[in-house]
Amino acid sequence: MTTPPRRAYGGVSADDRRAQRRARLLVAALELFTARGYQQTKIVDLCTLAGVSTRNFYEEFPAKERVLLTLHDRINAEALRRVGGRLTEVEGAGTATRVRVLIDTFIAGITADPRLPRLNYVEAVGVSTDLDRQHQEWVRRWADFIESEARLAATRGDAPDRDYRLTAYAVVGAITGLLREWQAHDPPLDTAAIAEEIRGLVLAAITRPAVPVEP
Amino acid sequence: MTTPPRRAYGGVSADDRRAQRRARLLVAALELFTARGYQQTKIVDLCTLAGVSTRNFYEEFPAKERVLLTLHDRINAEALRRVGGRLTEVEGAGTATRVRVLIDTFIAGITADPRLPRLNYVEAVGVSTDLDRQHQEWVRRWADFIESEARLAATRGDAPDRDYRLTAYAVVGAITGLLREWQAHDPPLDTAAIAEEIRGLVLAAITRPAVPVEP
C-alpha cells in the first residue's frame, strides 16, 4: 500500500476542494431533484450545474441515490436540531407554549425554502428500500419527539395518561400532508394558517379525553 | 379508411379477450409494483407474470406509467365509492356515528390488501407530474368529503362554524401517514387501533373550539 502524498493545490488543500465540490453538487442536486424530479435528473446534468466533471462526481458519491439520501438526511437533521434547540429554551413553559414553539419553528424552517418539503415528502418517496428505511427512521424520531411532548403534557395534567404512539404518527402524517399540499398548491397556501391549523390539531389530539376501555 | 372486420375468436370476442388481458396486466402490476417497486418493474416482467406478450401490452397501455395511473385511480375511486355508499345508509345519524362509519369503512377497505396503501402512498409518489396531478386531485376529493362532513356537524351544533379546509387536508394527511406506517411496519400495527386513533383525531379536530380571531 503506497500512501500517495497529498499536496495543497491552487492555494487550497485537496480536501478543501473536494468539500467544495461536494457542497456544490448537493446544491445542484437540491435544485434539479425538485425542479425536474429525481428520476429525470441525469448525473451529467448534476455535474454541469455544479461545475464539476463526472469524474469528480464518482469521487464524492458512489451513485445518484446517495446524493438524495444525504440531502434527505440533512434536511431532517437540521430541522430536528433547530426544533430541539428552541424547545430547550422554553424548558419550563406550559404545554400550549411548547407546542406552539415546536410547530412554529418547524414550519418556519421547512417552508423557508419550498424545495425542502418537495424533496422530503415527494421526491424521496418510493425510490429505494434504503431511502424507505431512512424515511421510516426519521418518522420514528419525529414521532418520539411528539410523543415525549404529549407525555410531558400528561404529567402536568394537561392531557390524559394514555399511549400516544399512534397519535404521534398521525400528527407527523398530518404535518407531512399539509406541507406536501403546500408545496404543490397554486395559489399557495398561507404558511401561518398551516402552522395555526397544526397547532390546534396537535393540542386537540393530545388533550382530548381518552376513550373508556370496553369491558 | 377501411374498417377491419372483427371476428370472434376462441369462443370469446376480441374485445373480451382484450379486457381479460388488461385485467391480468393490472393484477400483475399491483403485485410487482408493490413487491419490487414501480421503477424496478420492467415491462417484460409485467407481461411474463400476466401471461401476455409485450406486443399485447402496448395494445392496452401506451407506457408503464399509464398502468400505475390506472391502478391509483381505481383504488381511490373504489374506496370513495364504498365510503360514499355506506354514508348514505346512515343519512340521519349523529356526527359521531357518521365519522365512525366513514373512517371504519375506509380503513377496513384499504387495509384488506396491504398492497393498496403501499401503491397509493408510496409507489405512486414522485413518479411524474401526471401522477402528481392525479394524487392532488384525489386529495382534494377526500378533503371535500371530510370538509362537508365537518360542515354538517357544524350545522348540527356539534362543531363550531369555521373554515374546515385545512383541517380536512390535515386529516387526509394523518390517515395517509398512519397507513403508510402501517404497511411498512414490522411487527404490523393493529388496524383496529389505527381506525380508533383516526376516529378520535377527526372528532377532536372538528369539534375543538375555534380560536378567537386576533383583533
Added chain:
DNA sequence: ACAAAGTGGTAATCGGGCTTGTCGCTTCGG
C-alpha cells in the same frame, strides 16, 4: 527551470430495457 505528481475534462465503452417488425400457428366464414 524542470521533472514529477496531481487534477479535471472529454470521449469511448458498455449494458439494459423499451419498442416494433416478422413469422408461424390458430380460428373463422363460406
Added chain:
DNA sequence: CCGAAGCGACAAGCCCGATTACCACTTTGT
C-alpha cells in the same frame, strides 16, 4: 375444406445514460 385474417411469441434494433479510461494541463518542490 380453403383462404384469409387474427393472434401471440420471439427477437433484433435502437436509444439513452452510467461508468471508466485516457490525456493534456497545472502546480509544486528542488
